[in-house]
Amino acid sequence: MGKNTVDTDVFIVGAGPVGLFLANECARRGLRSRLIETRATQSIHSKALAIFPRTMEIFDMAGVVGPFLGAANRVTSAAVYSKGEKLAHMQFKPEESPYQFIAMVPQDATERLLVETLEKRGGRVEYETTFISAKEQGEGVEVWLERNGQREKVKSTFVVGCDGAHSAVRHLLQVAFEGGEYEDSFLLADIETNDGLPADQLQLCPSEFGPVAIFPMSATRKRVVATITEKEGDGPSLEMVQRVLAERGPKGAGAQAIHWSSYFRIHHRHVGTLRVGRMFLAGDAAHIHSPFGGQGMNTGLQDVWNLAWKLDLFLRGQGNEQLLDSYSAERIPVIKSVVEVTDRLTRVMGTPSRFIQALRDTIIPMVSRLAPFQHAFVERMSELGIDYHGSPIVEGPGKRFFEDSLGGGKGIGRRFVLMVGKDQDGAAKALQRLCEGLSEVVELRASTQPGITLVRPDGYVAFATGTFGGEATVRELRALLELQTGGSEGQGRSAAV
Secondary structure, three states, X not given: OOOOOOOEEEEEEOOOHHHHXXXXXXXXXXXXXXXXXXXXXXXXXXXOOEEOHHHHHHHHHHOOHHHHHHHOEEEOEEEEEEOOEEEEEEEOOOOOOOOOOEEEOOHHHHHHHHHHHHHHOOOOOEOOEEEEEEEEEOOEEEEEEEEOOEEEEEEEEEEEEOOOOOOHHHHHHOOOEEEEEXXXXXXXXXXXXXXXXXXXXXXXXOOOOOOEEEEEOOOOEEEEEEEEOOOOOOOOOHHHHHHHHXXXXXXXXXXXXXXXEEEEOOEEEEEOOOEEOOEEEOHHHOEEOOOOOOOHHHHHHHHHHHHHHHHHHHHOOOOOHHHHHHHHHHHHHHHHHHHHHHHHHHHXXXXXXXXXXXXXXXXXXXXXXXXXXXXXHHHHHHOOOOOOOOOOOOOOOOOEOOOHHHOOOOOOOXXXXXXXXXXXXXXXXXXXXXXXXXXXXXXXXXXXXXOEEEEOOOOEEEEEEOOOOOHHHHHHHHHHHHHHHOOOOOOOOOXXX
């Protein structure tokens, strides 16, 4: 496939939150994309709900956070209940982020907001369009799709499967989905309740009957997630939800009406690689796990945030194969950790062992008061603790970086940002020369934070030092940038350029 024969840069399969966010990123970056969806419309159900602080920071950098701030119910604490009694209460206030809350936004609203932003940016969703097959050809992919009984062939540089747990893209690539399935089914219900439970608090309720989590959507509307051993009818009834809450939930928690309810089965699985040639996997197509913890959608959104800037640089002739490979290298450890932690949480919360129940209910009140435990809880829950240490394109711990100058959708784009603190005045000239020599890849910017920090286009730190080491530091920075942006001959420039 010649570089001028592609119809689009990024072909996206699946218009859930993950596919929509990737399409938004392509539009923001000036890349051509096509987004197809088998369904006739977006989701009308609430499904995924919690959006954590790191995802809100990412939305800020991507220029989409405003509508979500307006739509969110803000949760600022979590409580653990057992046998109706409160065992622990922890504040959720990550001081290092401007988003010191969990934003509760129903998935149907999330999808609507992302569609609206995409349309404002000139993009659209192609509904009732099904992915049939794809084959890598030359420097791109030939994709076959079907709409209204008619088949069409599309030539794209990349394909990204965001098409859910039963991903057609994953099956085509024959990538193993390793893991297992929980024996119990899950109940999900959006209920109308009294105001006995705070609107700004989520509740986790371990029980010998199976765990329950209650996520507040508003003062009187709650999301209930629980394991069940047997289904009753086609969907959970009001009576069933009332019974589950009475035997496992906080005292006073009751259901007065059901807005929507469903049963579902859950697996804990993930792929071993996110890339096969010019085709990639993201979101539920790559990982599924227990809903306790609310990490699923956030993990998928952060998948494509990690991927988008790498595709962008590659398409513009400023990224190489190692940069594309780093998507799997960086995200797979994060995905494994999420799957393992949510699986462990689910099993501990629902253990049938009376000894472990007693031990759990004794330990939780004690450890939840300890500052280190509270910090670890907030870091894990907020996803602010995610880093890319060990990545082949990162020197050091690879932690997140966020300040106001990176937000708003224009604060950070396709270029790395070399942030220089006021304490590093002596480094300015040498670093300016470095940036001028690599002006398409990196820009120099003054920072309110001390030291020298090379921030990637996704807001993670590629390199940091508190002391400028002269030419040695310049050489280290240059080598790190050239590691992922050099040697990129062979791929064509994006047709968007």
